[in-house]
Amino acid sequence: MSRSPAPRSNPPLRLLSREPSAAEPALLELQGVGKDYVSGPEVVHALIDVDLEIPRGQFVAIVGASGSGKSTLMNILGCLDRPSYGAYRLGGIDVGARSVDERALVRNRLLGFIFQGFNLLPRTTALENVELPLVYRGLPRQKRRRMALEALEQVGLLERVSHRPNELSGGQQQRVAIARALVTRPPLLLADEPTGNLDSRTTLEVMDLLEKLVETERITLVLVTHEEEIAARAHRVITVRDGRIQDDSYNAPPPPRQKADAEHSESEA
Numbered sequence: 001m002s003r004s005p006a007p008r009s010n011p012p013l014r015l016l017s018r019e020p021s022a023a024e025p026a027l028l029e030l031q032g033v034g035k036d037y038v039s040g041p042e043v044v045h046a047l048i049d050v051d052l053e054i055p056r057g058q059f060v061a062i063v064g065a066s067g068s069g070k071s072t073l074m075n076i077l078g079c080l081d082r083p084s085y086g087a088y089r090l091g092g093i094d095v096g097a098r099s100v101d102e103r104a105l106v107r108n109r110l111l112g113f114i115f116q117g118f119n120l121l122p123r124t125t126a127l128e129n130v131e132l133p134l135v136y137r138g139l140p141r142q143k144r145r146r147m148a149l150e151a152l153e154q155v156g157l158l159e160r161v162s163h164r165p166n167e168l169s170g171g172q173q174q175r176v177a178i179a180r181a182l183v184t185r186p187p188l189l190l191a192d193e194p195t196g197n198l199d200s201r202t203t204l205e206v207m208d209l210l211e212k213l214v215e216t217e218r219i220t221l222v223l224v225t226h227e228e229e230i231a232a233r234a235h236r237v238i239t240v241r242d243g244r245i246q247d248d249s250y251n252a253p254p255p256p257r258q259k260a261d262a263e264h265s266e267s268e269a
């Protein structure tokens with residue numbers, strides 16, 4: 001028998017940690033989501049009736065022609081934009097129904113972003129760039145520093161912490177950006193063409209790193225790409241076309257790694 005009346009306003013925010021509970025809902029859930037852009041007399045239906053569920057620990061590639069709606073979808077997943085209609089739940093929270101401040105909190109707690117252009121602060125060291133999300137969180141300096149160093153260690157950049165972005169290669173800059181995205185330990189990483197500005201060797205390095213994070217940290221990675229080789233590495237490939245999901249399919253799991261071979265080639269290098 002329930003005596004308390006149904007709450008009128010939204011319940012307080014309960015944000016997930018990375019640890020799953022027994023009855024875990026999908027990390028992301030879109031139901032009938034659409035996005036219309038009005039520009040002058042024209043309406044662009046950038047997303048139309050999108051239904052999508054993504055569980056924890058999945059690596060999803062989003063592919064599709066230019067203008068198909070990939071970035072619009074990512075902006076909604078990243079709580080940077082709201083759907084025009086439909087519901088988007090992230091970690092069980094109906095984010096579309098939340099205030100601007102609450103969505104900013106959700107972004108800071110649950111999400112890490114990686115961009116094609118790295119988006120690092122130019123006159124700021126790698127360490128300070130990685131600390132920034134923790135500054136917004138109001139953490140004390142020592143704790144920020146320790147967490148930022150841990151994240152830089154995770155991406156293999158401990159010996160570059162005092163370098164500024166223009167003193168780093170493209171691949172190193174993107175690794176700093178990945179450390180910045182990871183430092184808050186979010187369950188979800190969103191990446192819009194993260195290797196678009198990188199050469200093929202560096203692309204492999206960055207993809208190896210992202211894959212390792214999915215495997216070891218059970219991070220969910222949603223990554224926009226137009227490169228087939230990258231999409232082939234994902235668990236699942238979603239093709240967007242004219243604002244709709246045209247195809248949603250799973251890649252066969254890769255064969256187990258040949259550990260002896262990897263060690264062999266490393267010792268030769």
Ligand code: ADP
Pocket residue numbers: 037038039044045046064065066067068069070071072073
């Ligand atoms: P993609 O990332 O797949 O290239 P987008 O999501 O950027 O595609 O764009 C989808 C459609 O929405 C395109 O037709 C684009 O021109 C339009 N669009 C995107 N952003 C806006 C905006 N802010 N105002 C008006 N139209 C937009």
Ligand code: MG
Pocket residue numbers: 070071072
């Ligand atoms: Mg785009």
